Amino acid sequence: MQNIKGLLSEIPERISDLPELAYNSWWSWHPEARMLFKMLNRPEWKLSVHNPVKMLMNTDTTILEKATKDQKFLRHYDAVITRFHEDMKTNTGWFPENITSSEDSFLAFFSAEYGLHHSLPFYAGGLGFLAGDLVKESSDLGIPLVAIGFMYPEGYLQQRINPDGWQLDENENIERENAPISRVLDTKGKHRIIKVPFIEPSIYVEVWKVQVGRVELYLMDTDIDENDPWNRSITSHLYIGNPEQRLRQEIVLGIGGTEVLKQLGKQHSVLHLNEGHTVFAILERIREKVASGMSFDDAFEQTRSTTIFTTHTPVPAGNDVIPFPFMEKYFSSYWPSLGLNRDSFLALGVDPKDPKAGFNMTAFGLKGSLYHNGVSKRHGAVARKMWHSLWPEVPEQKVPIDSITNGIHVPTWIEPRMQFLFNHYLGADWINEHDNPEIWELIDDIPDQELWQTHYWLKNKLVLRMMERARQRWMNDQPDPRIILASGVLLDPNVLTLGFARRFATYKRATLIFQDMERLRKILCDRWKPVQIIFAGKAHPADDQGKLLLQQVFNAAKDASFGGRIAFVEDYDEQLAQYLTHGVDVWVNNPLPPYEACGTSGMKASLNGVPHLSILDGWWIEGYNGKNGWVFGKKDEEHRDVDDANALYHSLEQDIIPLFYQVDDDGIPHNWIQVMKEAIKSTAAIFSARRMMKEYTSKFYQPALQNASNIQIHSKTIDR
């Protein structure tokens, strides 16, 4: 890999493993590795916004030379590198070996987005973080998986709010050379370029790689000279609005992605497809089998028995439907290679509920996979209802769509100081056994005072961080002072703090708490028991509805009568999500049921002792136990928003505010801390990505790999 070599020539021998570490995002979930980079060059670490590749490139030789003589640095370096190399060994001993007899007992995971770290901005929201956490956990558990997706050169949507509260979308282009991604080269040392097969006119992709611990993630980029401008922009940013370009994106992901893995020699026998954008991978797998002489029906059946499809949303707009004319335009050269004609090809994506609508990607994903799931128990049931039309012969409860509830990658989302506290009371090895519910009983051993101090420190850190951001904004742009006031400079770390941060999708109802402004004002501006709320989140650039909601929130933050107790922080990303989910007192969630398929930010908060105040939807139906947070909301469909808002106020007024401010003689709110402890204890193990990946393995990966192995044994017997 060119980049590593380029860096290596400058790095002194004694610390020559630094570039390899910088190019492996393993560092992102190991605080000791992040500390190593920080120790080396703190100003550049900050300036690069925690991108070790950029930092190393901008680090003077004198600093590097000095580091080779710094005993403290070298001791830390040796410890981190030893641990790193230890972790990179392929077998962790957990994933069952010899599940199949062949060397291609590999899974390929396809996803349109990956949320790994703020230095790798290839995500929009929850779906991306789920994919990123899944890849990291696969590395930790030694699951033999290779992942594929897109490098979005304009991946970074920088959010700026104008004085009227309107979101301005500014793209910040990625500097490819400085990003923690490396080029995949061909035998001549040139950047590898691959053609998307059978699709006319031709599309070419360039391939990049992110090493995620043991797992390789390949990212495709169409912004290259081989493509005309229309093709170059296919991967420019996430979820392009133009329907034809969106189709071309999905063609590149499924069909191009399969070809990339084949050309790189990443033989995989099982597919795991994350959401409908990826499902053309099924077609390409069938095509390869038909090309080797199999009938379409056999090829389809073999592919189906080795494919896993995860659906993520019950929101109709979240399920892509491609107009038939576009399908014809791009696939008329493709369907003959499957041995199909136009009608039989288009029929693959028909949703019987609405056969004329177009090619439904989710319907095709469900038909083309033997194993499929929703992402929480409730979402499983919703998906069975939604897709009953595909299995009309069975009653709704028997529709074969299972559920595996999402989980978060614990080493990524635990705050280091909280981790340190847990190390002390749960045993230093807790992080390696975190999906064992028993170890979490030990949370009760943490003295209330210590947990409270740690939490207060994190809350203070969040408030100071917001002030610092406001100061920078004030100095750089000198905007309308109300913008600065709205961004949190009047926050007080002693005040009960609610957090609400997520994409501004309509169903998430960001403005619910503003239903009754008078009642809200009373709650927030109480003289003795005040409350403050911190909002963050981006609206999709094409979503004016979402931008209007954001404007309403921002205007409330600007409104002097709320006294600065409402703040809106710009540019919600992974880093800000860490600050917010660790530093507020309560995490608020009020989607319109049943549209929150799972939700994961509340899990991040609970893990760090920030209890969840939520409508009963998604994971919270499974997570809530009566003492680890709060529920609110009515079943009444008609006056839903009004009733839900009243229930939210009621819960704050009657339960949450009194409990928070009920401080005992020693100055500590012991009853509140009881809820914090219960939140950690009852959610950390169950809603971990480790539990999730063990479930994917036993329910889907193992049987699918077994099917793949049987197919291979069978075809070998026929060959003889």
Ligand SMILES: *Cc1c(COP(=O)(O)O)cnc(C)c1O
């Ligand atoms: C976790 C996370 C999300 C997903 O949050 P939800 O509650 O599931 O909507 C979105 N964006 C960022 C930056 C996150 O960290």
